[in-house]
Amino acid sequence: MIEHDGTTPERLTSTRAWVTYLSKVELPVLANTLRRIDELTESQNSTVNELANVILNDAQLTSQVLRLSNTVFYNQTRTQVSTVSRAITLIGFDAVKSMAISSLVVDSLLKRTDRPHLLRCLARAIHAAVQARLLMPSRNDNALEEVFIGALLMNIGELAFWSCETPQASELEQHLRAGEAPTEAQKTVLHTTFPEITRGLVEAWSLGPFIRDVVSAGQPTSMASSLVRHTVEMARLSEDGWQGKDMDRVLEQLAKDIGEAPATVRDRAKINAAEAAKVAVSLGLPQVTALMPGQQESPGQESAPQVDPNLQLQILRDLTLSLSEKPDINEICQLVIEGIHRAVGMQRVALLMADRSGQLLLPRKVGGKGTEAWRERFHISRGGAGPLDSLAEHSHCEVFQPTAQAANVDYDRWLGRVPALVGPLRAGGRVVGLFYADNAASPYTPSSEQLAAFEHFVQNAQLCLTLLSARH
Template sequence: MNSTQAWVTYLSKVELPVLANTLRRIDELADNRNSTVNELANVILNDAQLTSQVLRLSNTVFYNQTRTQVSTVSRAITLIGFDAVKSMAISSLIVDSLLKRNDRPHLLRCLARAIHAAVQARCLMPKRNETALEEVFIGALLMNIGELAFWSCETEQATELEQRLRLDEPPAEAQKTVLHTTFPEITRGLVEAWSLGPFIRDVVAPGQANSPAASLVRHSVEMARLSEKGWRGAEMDKILESLAKDTGETPAVIRDQLKVNASEATRVAVSLGIPQVTALMPGNEDSPADSAARAPDMDAELQLHILRDLTHSLAERPDINEVCQLVIEGIHRAIGMQRVALLMSDRTGNTLTPRKLGGRGTDEWRDKFIIRKDGTGPLGSLLPHASCSIYQPGKASEGVDYDRWLGRVPALIGPLKANGRLVGLFYADNAAGDYVPSEQQLRAFGHFIQNAQLCLTLIASHQG
């Protein structure tokens, strides 16, 4: 492939046709206000994963200042607004479609940057109507869609470009050598091919921005890239001045605002189901240089909320299914673990197989993730000890062919017992997120599992 058009056609027709079509459908709805609520709700409801993501986002403070619980898509549209729900649907679609295909570090970094920039643009936007807020959010999220789409594909060119960038070759030159075009060119092509609308076309067009909003988006995206090296420095000062012009604030006010918004961005990433990218988002400038390998911050408020629900559940009449679902939810969302599984003894009593799964990339586990209780087989080393622990893979750790991370990455493991015998285990990892779970995460994991254990014990005592 040696031209922009060839890449645009390949990404649109071969690699990402479903994403291209769904984005087009959602975008067309916005142009035709008469169709609105029902059609948008239907597009979302057609996809179970998208529905749960949109409902999860609808209950975050970022979108829902009123804190009114939302449990249906049409309620979300009425309460939070058409544009906001459309914006959630687009963000969830982008994240899901790309990460389902790949989780190479370049893709994770680009996604982290896109989400950070989108949250910044929306928070910095001088207060206008809801449509304008969501427009800048999606504009910043999609400003590098060409690069995001490219890194989500397993192509020879992606591997070659990765190697060149590792050797510190200037990005634009490396792109021209390997792709015979550049990411901005591919982005412009995709914006046309996928009909992403006039605002995004303006954002990605060469030359001066045509509107203050487009200018704000461009500067937010540039700022998100620079912030990975800290909040200070000549380049950052320059971009702060540009953002100050875009918003009518002073650079000092903007700098303070950016740090607050950055922590909001990490919460949005967790709500989108990708806690592993929060480690790639900027911390404070005084954090150590290796902060990329740190576990993300946990959501203490959500943790308390779920623990409260668990206590309530146990007090009424314990239902093991409901309790375990809440525990999975807590480990995934409040502790920030990307993939979670509860495995229980099968009929033979010799193996543990999945009963409940949470997080992206766990579909294959349903039929294939098996741990033998005698500790043999490729995943025998995942058998839990007496209490919850952090699993650290050894040099010779065996993996499995259906999942490139299971058994090969650090994980949290906790046992479930009945009458002193192992009957189940909770497993949680961060797939490609390159860090060991923290002691704090382990403690919170232990709290959640105690509730599942308590439920089993209560049920056994009722039966007894």
């Protein structure tokens, strides 16, 4: 039996232990919802309303499905869809099921952690799923969605493992960083392998006979299963480019699967990779697009996202209106947080304000995934020797660059260790607040356009503070 103290498990030493832990302790909601959706699909009596109700029970899932329903990838008629029921009727039961499962998997796993290994695995899974759906020769909707979900979930054991903050996950990271072969490292640390965990989860979560065939150790029993296996391997290999002996071998196997020439498959796959990046964005995962082939500006580098000028202008107008009416520092700062998060494109944002002593900056507002722990633990002491105190040394809005000796904090893997935007707030010549924004696992340096937009938003907060100070 697995003991669980609410944070991390005891050391797990078998496939069965990992499957039980992931299913019953870490991801029971995901497991149950996937099982329910699969049951609806298998039943001959399932109705549009039943699937719609499963989706509508989750506001985030509903939003994602509707967003995907209006993308060209799923909706080539470009008819606007505004309800889940309409999406099922217009686009099809199987397509909406596919959207629901992909959205569930992404949201359920990503909200738990931002480990680079998880982001890499999600990028690979989405790329493979899109390749499988677009390469599948059949025009049968069920077959298209079947291979999409098959490719997405073929490595669900690895995805589930990296989504959990366990001591063994950190230990496996160290083994892989040291250059140990992945399979051997898994056996050493987990006493099993990711494929074995995947097979266990497929059975435990009742993911159906097709996925069971895809992940089995034996030969695939259908062209569709073979296609899925080969697209998953192609997605992995493509991270190192579209050439090479291993890639040639996989392309030849895919060519046999779908009855086309290897050169044609290569050309189609390159085009499909660009489509996969668009699907990732629609799924709310823009940060993984840089991990897909053809998206990097240079090996290992990610480029900063584009500033949204229209959204920036809209929020700045709201700020101007608020300032012209009755300035309220809380309302202004909330708008600034939203502007930095949405228009500037920073994933995590915080406003810290000085306490009564003036010596400590504490979180007043935070925004973005992964900032929950900041509310209680993110603090900067002015003139002290804390791990994040250097953030308060900036005299104006600028890009913070961590040093090689950047200190680590135990509640956040990235805080103070990745490039960030910082901007001080002043009152009476003293720094009384600080805006901080970073992109967690995405290691790129914010662009000059992002810095300029960030500065505009901070200036509005400063103006509000100045107006309020003048009234007292």
